[in-house]
Amino acid sequence: MRIPPTIASANDLRLDGTVRVSFAHRVRFVRGAMRSVDGRPSPLAAAIAEATADDGGFRGRLLPVLDSNLARAQPALEPSIADALRAGGAAMPEVLPALVVPGGERAKNDPAVLEAILDALDRGRVCRRSILLAAGGGAVLDVAGFASATFHRGVRLVRLPTTTLAQDDAAMGVKNGVNRGGKKNLLGAFAVPSAVLCDLELLRTLPDREFLAGFSEAVKIAVIRDAALLDRIERDAAAIRARDEAAAEWVIRRCAELHLRHILEGGDPFETGTARPLDFGHWSAHRLESMTGHRVLHGEAVAVGIALDATIAALESRLDRASARRIILALRALGLPTWLDALREVTDLLAGLEEFREHLGGAASLAMPTRIGASTDAPPPSAELVRRAIDELARS
Amino acid sequence: MRIPPTIASANDLRLDGTVRVSFAHRVRFVRGAMRSVDGRPSPLAAAIAEATADDGGFRGRLLPVLDSNLARAQPALEPSIADALRAGGAAMPEVLPALVVPGGERAKNDPAVLEAILDALDRGRVCRRSILLAAGGGAVLDVAGFASATFHRGVRLVRLPTTTLAQDDAAMGVKNGVNRGGKKNLLGAFAVPSAVLCDLELLRTLPDREFLAGFSEAVKIAVIRDAALLDRIERDAAAIRARDEAAAEWVIRRCAELHLRHILEGGDPFETGTARPLDFGHWSAHRLESMTGHRVLHGEAVAVGIALDATIAALESRLDRASARRIILALRALGLPTWLDALREVTDLLAGLEEFREHLGGAASLAMPTRIGASTDAPPPSAELVRRAIDELARS
Numbered sequence: 003m004r005i006p007p008t009i010a011s012a013n014d015l016r017l018d019g020t021v022r023v024s025f026a027h028r029v030r031f032v033r034g035a036m037r038s039v040d041g042r043p044s045p046l047a048a049a050i051a052e053a054t055a056d057d058g059g060f061r062g063r064l065l066p067v068l069d070s071n072l073a074r075a076q077p078a079l080e081p082s083i084a085d086a087l088r089a090g091g092a093a094m095p096e097v098l099p100a101l102v103v104p105g106g107e108r109a110k111n112d113p114a115v116l117e118a119i120l121d122a123l124d125r126g127r128v129c130r131r132s133i134l135l136a137a138g139g140g141a142v143l144d145v146a147g148f149a150s151a152t153f154h155r156g157v158r159l160v161r162l163p164t165t166t167l168a169q170d171d172a173a174m175g176v177k178n179g180v181n182r183g184g185k186k187n188l189l190g191a192f193a194v195p196s197a198v199l200c201d202l203e204l205l206r207t208l209p210d211r212e213f214l215a216g217f218s219e220a221v222k223i224a225v226i227r228d229a230a231l232l233d234r235i236e237r238d239a240a241a242i243r244a245r246d247e248a249a250a251e252w253v254i255r256r257c258a259e260l261h262l263r264h265i266l267e268g269g270d271p272f273e274t275g276t277a278r279p280l281d282f283g284h285w286s287a288h289r290l291e292s293m294t295g296h297r298v299l300h301g302e303a304v305a306v307g308i309a310l311d312a313t314i315a316a317l318e319s320r321l322d323r324a325s326a327r328r329i330i331l332a333l334r335a336l337g338l339p340t341w342l343d344a345l346r347e348v349t350d351l352l353a354g355l356e357e358f359r360e361h362l363g364g365a366a367s368l369a370m371p372t373r374i375g376a377s378t379d380a381p382p383p384s385a386e387l388v389r390r391a392i393d394e395l396a397r398s
Numbered sequence: 399m400r401i402p403p404t405i406a407s408a409n410d411l412r413l414d415g416t417v418r419v420s421f422a423h424r425v426r427f428v429r430g431a432m433r434s435v436d437g438r439p440s441p442l443a444a445a446i447a448e449a450t451a452d453d454g455g456f457r458g459r460l461l462p463v464l465d466s467n468l469a470r471a472q473p474a475l476e477p478s479i480a481d482a483l484r485a486g487g488a489a490m491p492e493v494l495p496a497l498v499v500p501g502g503e504r505a506k507n508d509p510a511v512l513e514a515i516l517d518a519l520d521r522g523r524v525c526r527r528s529i530l531l532a533a534g535g536g537a538v539l540d541v542a543g544f545a546s547a548t549f550h551r552g553v554r555l556v557r558l559p560t561t562t563l564a565q566d567d568a569a570m571g572v573k574n575g576v577n578r579g580g581k582k583n584l585l586g587a588f589a590v591p592s593a594v595l596c597d598l599e600l601l602r603t604l605p606d607r608e609f610l611a612g613f614s615e616a617v618k619i620a621v622i623r624d625a626a627l628l629d630r631i632e633r634d635a636a637a638i639r640a641r642d643e644a645a646a647e648w649v650i651r652r653c654a655e656l657h658l659r660h661i662l663e664g665g666d667p668f669e670t671g672t673a674r675p676l677d678f679g680h681w682s683a684h685r686l687e688s689m690t691g692h693r694v695l696h697g698e699a700v701a702v703g704i705a706l707d708a709t710i711a712a713l714e715s716r717l718d719r720a721s722a723r724r725i726i727l728a729l730r731a732l733g734l735p736t737w738l739d740a741l742r743e744v745t746d747l748l749a750g751l752e753e754f755r756e757h758l759g760g761a762a763s764l765a766m767p768t769r770i771g772a773s774t775d776a777p778p779p780s781a782e783l784v785r786r787a788i789d790e791l792a793r794s
Contacts, residue, residue, distance in 0.1 A: 363526030
């Protein structure tokens with residue numbers, strides 16, 4: 003900070019400085035997050051103990067916010083959370099009654115969901131060193147994350163992601179958001195969770211469609227970052243479709259690791275720059291979701307978005323045709339869609355490019371693959387090019 | 399980041415790391431923020447040019463949000479903002495029509511004010527690299543800051559504080575907030591503004607009461623940090639009451655500098671720890687504001703809170719009696735109150751201690767002076783001690 007030795011009245015005075023902050027990001031992949039083995043605390047209790055280690059014995063509270071899809075499929079989850087904390091010892095936070103909120107995009111679309119979470123935090127007199135435990139898919143993690151980031155200017159957030167997509171992608175992130183007036187993530191914040199626990203066993207009750215949708219993010223990051231991961235996905239796609247846990251786990255973990263590495267090492271965790279190197283395939287995906295009234299899952303829309311951008315990259319000669327074809331076939335091998343009829347409404351779709359630009363701010367740029375495992379920052383495609391790519395994708 | 403060389407399935411996997419972010423904090427004290435002198439750009443245009451220097455020629459938008467008290471007192475302000483940007487050259491953002499919002503605590507109490515700002519940002523298609531220019535008192539800066547921190551997960555904020563309190567205290571901060579259900583700052587975020595321009599000339603139209611209220615923060619920081627500043631306040635109190643600009647400017651700048659120094663160098667700008675070393679006198683101040691239905695200004699409530707905590711510190715023998723007396727007399731010399739009848743409702747007042755604890759989280763601690771210019775982190779006083787201090791203050 004540059005402060006002049008004396009403050010001279012009447013002259014201009016500059017007081018410039020840099021605000022530096024750092025946050026621990028704790029991610030654990032486990033099986034049985036609430037299970038104590040051989041008398042050791044459960045992974046959940048251990049993660050909470052670490053996250054609250056500097057509280058000097060203060061005992062806070064914990065509000066569980068559960069995705070309705072999860073609460074229905076796994077009724078034992080809520081009591082297991084309370085049991086895990088009880089078994090964790092006297093320093094564990096007091097568990098408040100769980101709040102169940104609608105799963106899926108409705109959680110982010112309906113302002114009443116955010117208000118209900120804020121009401122529950124207020125009713126539970128949750129303080130800044132207490133915890134919101136969010137268990138669910140990406141949408142529930144997003145709205146609960148926004149509530150936790152803004153209540154008292156930020157209470158602690160522990161994420162228990164319970165969809166493939168949440169485990170391999172959304173829960174690694176340091177952001178949250180809700181939709182406003184139909185615009186995706188128009189409100190949100192950057193905030194680092196206190197702990198993220200990815201428990202493969204929580205995926206067991208997912209319907210196949212939800213289970214598979216999350217693998218589009220694995221294809222995405224393989225294409226732009228890790229050729230070996232695409233090899234592995236191609237090799238294990240059939241096993242993953244058959245719900246082979248070991249095959250799925252390897253890919254989910256590797257995908258999560260690559261996302262996390264980008265956030266920690268990419269140099270711009272709070273996205274102040276214009277580049278969004280991980281958003282390959284996402285400009286059209288967000289738009290397709292709203293165009294279809296969210297009947298398509300985020301992961302499915304991403305699969306279609308990847309197929310479209312791979313085709314565009316090939317038409318622009320950024321990417322060889324064989325690689326573009328390989329990407330599309332990998333998505334299909336995982337049982338993921340590479341086409342939606344909404345693609346035909348090109349004018350509507352193209353509005354997604356402008357929405358994307360507005361959200362990022364500044365001049366738009368898109369991450370585009372140059373070969374399998376590498377990408378570049380590219381200007382957005384012309385409307386004409388998008389049209390040609392859609393025509394080609396329709397025939398492929 | 400510790401990532402194991404291979405991802406072993408079936409075993410627990412820890413992916414821990416640290417998220418590091420830094421933000422430039424640009425504060426300028428000027429006279430004539432919108433005035434171009436000798437062909438040089440105005441301080442506003444210069445600050446915006448610096449804040450947007452890394453945008454590579456992208457031209458964003460700027461939404462002015464004006465405090466109604468200010469807009470009424472200084473009708474020339476809105477056109478002067480547009481003129482300053484026009485004179486700033488082609489790289490300046492496009493100025494959107496200004497939004498005028500109610501000044502004072504209503505801005506933070508009424509959820510419709512926040513919604514109106516978000517609507518204006520949406521209507522103006524403000525992107526993340528565009529700017530919300532907030533001109534007004536602390537309450538308007540707070541609600542506009544919260545809108546800017548959450549819209550698109552954060553658009554740029556330029557603050558033009560127009561009350562003494564906003565210039566010497568609120569605008570230096572890296573936080574914002576709105577009230578919810580009558581609870582002060584129940585929602586908010588930490589966010590560093592892109593620029594802060596403190597223009598002494600904007601204070602000229604303030605009523606005396608508003609003008610003087612901001613000096614309680616100067617007394618506060620003098621007591622806990624800077625004995626020389628208290629000497630200066632005592633020497634110049636009469637001149638400040640007479641609206642001597644040079645006397646006021648020196649104290650405002652020094653107070654702002656000390657606040658800013660704490661944020662930049664205090665080691666905890668986003669307040670993750672429990673200590674709040676700058677909040678001397680504030681636990682009761684916040685409560686007194688809501689107990690009086692905000693008929694008392696924040697700065698006035700802080701003056702009363704300082705008088706109360708100084709008395710408590712003397713009763714606890716943390717602070718010598720002569721120093722406690724000196725603090726109270728300095729407040730009175732500035733024309734600030736050191737008593738409110740609401741202090742008689744001790745039970746209600748004491749609820750403020752618990753609110754303060756909940757907001758900070760963890761075990762409560764208060765900044766208490768040990769001598770003029772120094773403070774310590776102390777446990778909260780007992781109800782009995784608060785009662786005794788109030789009785790003593792009533793007689794003093």
